[in-house]
Amino acid sequence: MGDGVASVAAPAPTGTEAAHPTWVEVERPPRKKHLGLWFGIPGGLVVAAAVAASLILIAPGVTAAGASVGWMTQGAAQQAIADRLADAKITVGDATLTGSQLGASIDAKALAKKAIGEHPLWNVTAWNPDALEGAVTIDSHVALPALRKAAPELFSDARNAAVVFDQKTGKFTAQAAQSGTGVDLTALADSLSHALATTDGPITVTPKKTQVEAAATTAEAQAFADKLNDQAPGAGFYVDDTKSEALSLATVASWITISSDPATGAFTITPDQTAIAKSVEALPAKVNQDPVKEQDVVNSAGKVLRVIQAGQNGFTLSTSGLAGQIAGSLQSGNLHFDLQGQVTKFQTQTLFRRIEVDKSAGATYLYQGTKPGDEKKVATYPIAIGTGGEHETKDGHFTVYAQLRIQDMGDCNGGTKFGYCTKNVPWISYFDGDQGFHGTYWHNNFGPGARMSHGCVNMRIPDAEALYHFAQIGTEVWVHE
Numbered sequence: 001m002g003d004g005v006a007s008v009a010a011p012a013p014t015g016t017e018a019a020h021p022t023w024v025e026v027e028r029p030p031r032k033k034h035l036g037l038w039f040g041i042p043g044g045l046v047v048a049a050a051v052a053a054s055l056i057l058i059a060p061g062v063t064a065a066g067a068s069v070g071w072m073t074q075g076a077a078q079q080a081i082a083d084r085l086a087d088a089k090i091t092v093g094d095a096t097l098t099g100s101q102l103g104a105s106i107d108a109k110a111l112a113k114k115a116i117g118e119h120p121l122w123n124v125t126a127w128n129p130d131a132l133e134g135a136v137t138i139d140s141h142v143a144l145p146a147l148r149k150a151a152p153e154l155f156s157d158a159r160n161a162a163v164v165f166d167q168k169t170g171k172f173t174a175q176a177a178q179s180g181t182g183v184d185l186t187a188l189a190d191s192l193s194h195a196l197a198t199t200d201g202p203i204t205v206t207p208k209k210t211q212v213e214a215a216a217t218t219a220e221a222q223a224f225a226d227k228l229n230d231q232a233p234g235a236g237f238y239v240d241d242t243k244s245e246a247l248s249l250a251t252v253a254s255w256i257t258i259s260s261d262p263a264t265g266a267f268t269i270t271p272d273q274t275a276i277a278k279s280v281e282a283l284p285a286k287v288n289q290d291p292v293k294e295q296d297v298v299n300s301a302g303k304v305l306r307v308i309q310a311g312q313n314g315f316t317l318s319t320s321g322l323a324g325q326i327a328g329s330l331q332s333g334n335l336h337f338d339l340q341g342q343v344t345k346f347q348t349q350t351l352f353r354r355i356e357v358d359k360s361a362g363a364t365y366l367y368q369g370t371k372p373g374d375e376k377k378v379a380t381y382p383i384a385i386g387t388g389g390e391h392e393t394k395d396g397h398f399t400v401y402a403q404l405r406i407q408d409m410g411d412c413n414g415g416t417k418f419g420y421c422t423k424n425v426p427w428i429s430y431f432d433g434d435q436g437f438h439g440t441y442w443h444n445n446f447g448p449g450a451r452m453s454h455g456c457v458n459m460r461i462p463d464a465e466a467l468y469h470f471a472q473i474g475t476e477v478w479v480h481e
Helices: 042-055 074-087 108-118 139-150 185-198 218-229 251-257 273-287 323-331 462-468
Strands: 004-010 023-027 089-092 095-098 104-106 136-138 162-165 169-173 180-183 203-205 209-212 236-239 244-247 256-260 267-270 294-298 304-309 314-317 336-338 341-344 348-358 363-369 376-386 396-399 402-410 421-432 435-439 449-454 457-459 478-481
Touching: 023 074, 042 348, 074 104, 074 108, 089 218, 095 139, 095 435, 104 457, 108 169, 108 421, 136 139, 136 185, 139 185, 162 256, 169 251, 185 203, 218 251, 236 273, 244 273, 244 457, 251 256, 251 323, 267 323, 273 314, 273 323, 273 435, 348 462, 363 462, 376 462, 396 421, 421 462, 421 478, 435 462, 457 462
Parallel strands: 089 203, 236 336, 294 348, 348 478, 376 449, 435 457
Antiparallel strands: 004 023, 089 095, 104 136, 162 169, 180 209, 236 244, 256 267, 294 304, 314 341, 348 363, 363 376, 376 457, 396 478, 402 421, 421 435
């Protein structure tokens, strides 16, 4: 029989004997050919799709970080893991916070990748495994403020070290730091990692306390104090690098507040410009000075024999902006304050000096002026001179070549050259060999006609001392009748 035709037995006629059935051809719709169709989808594609799905889906029964990720793709699992941690209700001490409020995070991408890598749908032996745990990290900048607010009983504040001024010792010193307590976030993250993976629903973790050190340590405070104390010898106000006014650490302490940054512990100085300005009101009267002339003793040729008075510049302090300038130095921890103002250069005065011995008058004259020819007699002293002959005080022009405050004269060391020994002769100024001016304590005969020496010019002791200081090495001496 061909396609589309069916054979059926025709019923026997009623009332007749049974007879062999006869077959008739009945028309029916043609049979469709089955070409692997199932519900309109090629069967091969169904199989392929199932295989593909088994490769990209996670096996049933898999949980990662407490999130059920079975039958999910890696991307969906990653989102489910992140959401699970963010939304988890976590009780820490007396506070309940979400994972996001704690700043908790997890590498959801890596954990989802692990889930599908170890438990793919196609591997039925990997279905319904133990829970997968991921490492949770906690952002301290988020967690600590949240926990402090929600569970303050878990914390005690550390106290930073301080730098204070000790009035008794007159120095800056360190006030010791004090440690506090807080929550060990590393331990909290470890506990949360395990509880998240093994707990279905709200999570409770027991916080572990840890010691919290102060940001500003005692050692750092002492180092800051030492930096200020070490400057004590040089603290003050300076004009042209010369200290004009010393400054005590007690005064410095009254000008400043020393504090530390609560987070970094760095110490800073905050100056009080009002206090500084009040203190420096009297400064001009202390540091202002008139110039001091330099005095140089010269000979007749103008050569400087000695500077008997050093010159000093004058100074007039400018107080404009001074308090701000001092405040700026204090902020940098510098206690050396350079003053600005008007400097007046000192002048130099030359003093030409000479000595005259008038043997006839029995006197020595001291002359002084700004230059030769302008000198005036400034002192007259009675003298005694040599007895004559080989002990004559020689006439001539000489210069002082040596000066001694005291000396033994004559044969005091066992010699016989002079025939005498005079001990402890004071205020000697030699000008001609062994002849010179000196004080005399063994006689009191001075003036015209007084011839008492072996050639030296004898003087009363106070007069000899005055001449000693008046004369310099190189001072000119004129001896005449």
